[in-house]
Amino acid sequence: MPRFLRRLSARLLISMGLISILSSVLLLAIYFEIVPDRVSAIRLGRAALAESLAASTSALASQSDATRIKALLGFVLEKQGSAVGGGLESGRNGGRRSGRAS
Numbered sequence: 001m002p003r004f005l006r007r008l009s010a011r012l013l014i015s016m017g018l019i020s021i022l023s024s025v026l027l028l029a030i031y032f033e034i035v036p037d038r039v040s041a042i043r044l045g046r047a048a049l050a051e052s053l054a055a056s057t058s059a060l061a062s063q064s065d066a067t068r069i070k071a072l073l074g075f076v077l078e079k080q081g082s083a084v085g086g087g088l089e090s091g092r093n094g095g096r097r098s099g100r101a102s
Helices: 010-031 038-062 066-079
Strands: 086-089 097-101
Touching: 038 066
Parallel strands: none
Antiparallel strands: 086 097
């Protein structure tokens, strides 16, 4: 055993060994994607929100209910802190925006 390791106490050596094992397990968990990735979780949440908004607004658009679409977009913008803005464009009025919530 090297000379400098003889001077270290058994508690310190056991602690260093446990820290090494713990860090190895953590790195393996990250490598095998067992630990959830925060960025991808946010991305999946945003995709789910966009899909549900698309389904809701398409159902409301088939009923020509622009006021409820505006209310829905306004509600989402109010509740979502990361949302920048939302709008509603209609082909009937020359492609101009018929409603905007921001």
